Amino acid sequence: MPDHTRPPDKRVTIYDVASEAGVSPSTVSRAFSRPSRVNSETAERVRQVAERLGYRTNPLARTVGTARTHMIALVIADISNPVYAEIVRGAQEAATDSEYTTVLIDAQESDRRERAAIERTMSTVDGIVLASSRMSDSAIRMFAKQRPVVVLNRAIADVPCVVTDNPRGVRRAVEHLGELGHDHITYVAGPEASWPNGIRWRSLLEAGMELEIKVRQIGPFSPTIAGGERAAEEWCARPTTAVLAFNDQMAIGLIRGLGQRGVDVPGDVSIVGFDNIVAADIVTPGLTTVAAPLYAEGSAATRHLLTMIEGAPGHTGRPMVLPVRLVVRHSTAPRNPSPGRARSPWVRQRPAPNPAAHLW
Amino acid sequence: MPDHTRPPDKRVTIYDVASEAGVSPSTVSRAFSRPSRVNSETAERVRQVAERLGYRTNPLARTVGTARTHMIALVIADISNPVYAEIVRGAQEAATDSEYTTVLIDAQESDRRERAAIERTMSTVDGIVLASSRMSDSAIRMFAKQRPVVVLNRAIADVPCVVTDNPRGVRRAVEHLGELGHDHITYVAGPEASWPNGIRWRSLLEAGMELEIKVRQIGPFSPTIAGGERAAEEWCARPTTAVLAFNDQMAIGLIRGLGQRGVDVPGDVSIVGFDNIVAADIVTPGLTTVAAPLYAEGSAATRHLLTMIEGAPGHTGRPMVLPVRLVVRHSTAPRNPSPGRARSPWVRQRPAPNPAAHLW
DNA sequence: GCCGCGGCGGCAATGGGTTGCCATGTATTG
DNA sequence: CAATACATGGCAACCCATTGCCGCCGCGGC
Numbered sequence: 207m208p209d210h211t212r213p214p215d216k217r218v219t220i221y222d223v224a225s226e227a228g229v230s231p232s233t234v235s236r237a238f239s240r241p242s243r244v245n246s247e248t249a250e251r252v253r254q255v256a257e258r259l260g261y262r263t264n265p266l267a268r269t270v271g272t273a274r275t276h277m278i279a280l281v282i283a284d285i286s287n288p289v290y291a292e293i294v295r296g297a298q299e300a301a302t303d304s305e306y307t308t309v310l311i312d313a314q315e316s317d318r319r320e321r322a323a324i325e326r327t328m329s330t331v332d333g334i335v336l337a338s339s340r341m342s343d344s345a346i347r348m349f350a351k352q353r354p355v356v357v358l359n360r361a362i363a364d365v366p367c368v369v370t371d372n373p374r375g376v377r378r379a380v381e382h383l384g385e386l387g388h389d390h391i392t393y394v395a396g397p398e399a400s401w402p403n404g405i406r407w408r409s410l411l412e413a414g415m416e417l418e419i420k421v422r423q424i425g426p427f428s429p430t431i432a433g434g435e436r437a438a439e440e441w442c443a444r445p446t447t448a449v450l451a452f453n454d455q456m457a458i459g460l461i462r463g464l465g466q467r468g469v470d471v472p473g474d475v476s477i478v479g480f481d482n483i484v485a486a487d488i489v490t491p492g493l494t495t496v497a498a499p500l501y502a503e504g505s506a507a508t509r510h511l512l513t514m515i516e517g518a519p520g521h522t523g524r525p526m527v528l529p530v531r532l533v534v535r536h537s538t539a540p541r542n543p544s545p546g547r548a549r550s551p552w553v554r555q556r557p558a559p560n561p562a563a564h565l566w
Numbered sequence: 567m568p569d570h571t572r573p574p575d576k577r578v579t580i581y582d583v584a585s586e587a588g589v590s591p592s593t594v595s596r597a598f599s600r601p602s603r604v605n606s607e608t609a610e611r612v613r614q615v616a617e618r619l620g621y622r623t624n625p626l627a628r629t630v631g632t633a634r635t636h637m638i639a640l641v642i643a644d645i646s647n648p649v650y651a652e653i654v655r656g657a658q659e660a661a662t663d664s665e666y667t668t669v670l671i672d673a674q675e676s677d678r679r680e681r682a683a684i685e686r687t688m689s690t691v692d693g694i695v696l697a698s699s700r701m702s703d704s705a706i707r708m709f710a711k712q713r714p715v716v717v718l719n720r721a722i723a724d725v726p727c728v729v730t731d732n733p734r735g736v737r738r739a740v741e742h743l744g745e746l747g748h749d750h751i752t753y754v755a756g757p758e759a760s761w762p763n764g765i766r767w768r769s770l771l772e773a774g775m776e777l778e779i780k781v782r783q784i785g786p787f788s789p790t791i792a793g794g795e796r797a798a799e800e801w802c803a804r805p806t807t808a809v810l811a812f813n814d815q816m817a818i819g820l821i822r823g824l825g826q827r828g829v830d831v832p833g834d835v836s837i838v839g840f841d842n843i844v845a846a847d848i849v850t851p852g853l854t855t856v857a858a859p860l861y862a863e864g865s866a867a868t869r870h871l872l873t874m875i876e877g878a879p880g881h882t883g884r885p886m887v888l889p890v891r892l893v894v895r896h897s898t899a900p901r902n903p904s905p906g907r908a909r910s911p912w913v914r915q916r917p918a919p920n921p922a923a924h925l926w
Numbered sequence: 927g928c929c930g931c932g933g934c935g936g937c938a939a940t941g942g943g944t945t946g947c948c949a950t951g952t953a954t955t956g
Numbered sequence: 957c958a959a960t961a962c963a964t965g966g967c968a969a970c971c972c973a974t975t976g977c978c979g980c981c982g983c984g985g986c
Contacts, residue, residue, distance in 0.1 A: 219942060230966050235943055265690050267942035269626045271971040286651035294645055298672060307687060310670040327667060330625050458848055488818055490850040579972060590936045595973055627972035631941045
């Protein structure tokens with residue numbers, strides 16, 4: 207058998223390297239962690255010996271004593287929501303650039319799960335990025351007392367935050383719809399515990415006021431395709447020619463639900479979503495949506511967290527605001543001149559249940 | 567200021583609890599980790615003191631000496647691929663059930679990144695699940711020598727594996743297409759480093775042989791929507807009436823690219839994908855695809871890994887095979903009786919570049 | 927009455943790198 | 957040439973939970 211009598215658990219330690227290189231363990235340690243504190247020739251020799259012996263610094267051991275794990279937690283609301291993919295990338299990039307490891311936690315849209323997971327992980331990480339947390343402000347503040355925390359997509363006093371410019375995004379969407387002749391907009395609400403949901407609605411109220419467009423809200427619904435489909439039913443009870451949905455998934459679900467009821471998008475109703483997920487570009491019609499710099503969100507939040515971990519105070523004043531923009535596709539169109547036309551067939555026209563909705 | 571003179575880094579340790587409860591630190595330790603080794607009254611008292619003091623066991627300190635971190639790494643090829651969302655969920659569920667924490671690593675379809683990330687993380691985890699690794703067999707074996715490893719979506723000798731029944735899935739797809747009258751199938755290949763890509767192609771060869779259906783391959787392309795769009799161009803050079811795509815994203819991109827060239831799906835060509843991602847159900851036409859039990863894949867692989875970590879040998883014989891099924895939607899249809907009809911407009915009909923393709 | 931055993935709890939070592947402090951040796955300065 | 961500064965590297969404490977081993981005590985059996 208070609209087994210090279212492998213030493214089963216014989217990790218190479220700094221002590222091995224030290225004795226092999228003829229220096230003390232502290233010198234080996236410093237050769238890696240504080241190269242300036244050691245003669246460059248010695249350091250080089252140590253590194254070579256370490257290399258030869260296959261020494262790999264044990265991050266766990268470093269942890270004891272320094273209480274620095276070089277890990278951060280990134281908590282997201284729902285891993286199946288494609289929005290988070292780019293955020294995660296941005297965060298991971300920023301983290302690995304600084305030699306930090308990211309541990310990703312999927313809260314599955316549940317307050318309870320989120321807390322539990324954070325409590326389990328908290329003591330093993332140096333800091334936490336909370337992306338779209340569903341927890342209460344006070345719960346978040348509690349965690350923030352124990353570890354550096356940066357909150358994404360939410361503004362909380364006394365905690366560092368990174369948000370996108372929701373008011374501006376909504377404003378752009380409303381302007382766009384207004385230019386197309388719409389004067390009533392329905393907001394399809396997402397989770398009540400979602401901070402963006404609240405601010406989007408408030409921003410819509412404000413924009414509607416200024417631009418003299420009437421607005422109302424239906425919901426809340428789950429921020430998923432299924433949620434959007436359910437919203438279609440409720441919308442049919444009191445239709446408007448324009449809809450702003452909490453996010454793209456709901457918008458897509460809505461378009462679907464409406465299609466099954468014979469409502470045409472954008473012929474009968476214009477729909478705008480939020481987030482610009484990939485799917486927004488592949489559905490029919492292409493979804494007009496408010497795009498956010500997801501990657502930048504993740505990396506900005508993470509970089510901020512890292513500076514806090516390194517000892518910086520963490521500016522808790524105004525949140526950092528990232529810009530957004532409106533991506534116009536084909537789910538919005540000029541208001542249909544004969545608004546009453548399609549109304550009758552919408553209501554109570556229950557289609558055959560979609561077989562694919564029950565996959566698995 | 568409302569700062570309760572918070573003790574900055576004052577973690578409560580077993581020593582604090584010990585002196586407060588009037589016992590030795592070892593007793594405190596045992597009260598938690600080996601309750602049977604200590605008098606139940608004492609244990610209870612210790613627990614109460616610990617509770618009062620807010621003691622929380624420090625998982626990192628436990629790590630030193632035992633070398634058990636209670637963490638596992640889950641490496642996925644591409645976090646923006648929705649396939650992995652369910653796999654991650656399954657894995658996390660299985661892990662937390664056994665009180666393990668999962669650290670997720672996104673390899674971003676890069677062999678190099680994958681290796682680097684694993685090397686960084688390896689020593690801090692008790693085991694690794696490799697979901698759709700892009701590394702070479704030998705690289706994987708190397709890691710498997712140092713830590714328990716379970717490989718998902720790939721079969722490697724001497725390493726425990728969990729795979730889905732690709733041959734059967736392909737077979738079902740081919741049967742389905744055959745029943746619709748198709749006698750030529752193009753396989754749109756994904757990454758060469760992807761094991762499922764290889765086996766799907768080989769299975770297609772086999773099924774084609776048995777069922778007397780001609781098959782050929784184009785590609786490889788990137789396993790993304792963009793990749794599928796590029797494939798559309800190549801497919802146009804030598805069209806067939808049926809296509810099997812490496813995965814759903816490519817199938818969706820393909821449908822899109824064909825649409826832009828005036829090719830109708832399923833009128834002119836039937837398309838089958840793999841994975842049954844959510845988007846497969848929302849695109850137009852709905853995508854016929856081979857569905858895999860993603861959640862089960864994640865949890866099966868993880869559970870297997872955990873038993874290995876607990877000391878079980880890890881059966882490296884035949885891989886564990888999970889069943890698949892064909893989900894028929896609307897991207898497949900009977901073969902068009904006049905195959906030459908739509909052919910001419912396909913070739914060299916460059917549409918205006920899609921502005922949305924360059925978002926961000 | 928002596929021995930043995932089991933239950934319980936303490937002592938001390940362990941693991942692996944980090945770091946404050948000190949000791950040496952060399953370079954710079956007055 | 958003496959005095960001070962600096963560069964280097966070693967010593968040993970430290971972090972904190974775990975665990976092998978031993979000692980103490982009380983009880984039961986012979």
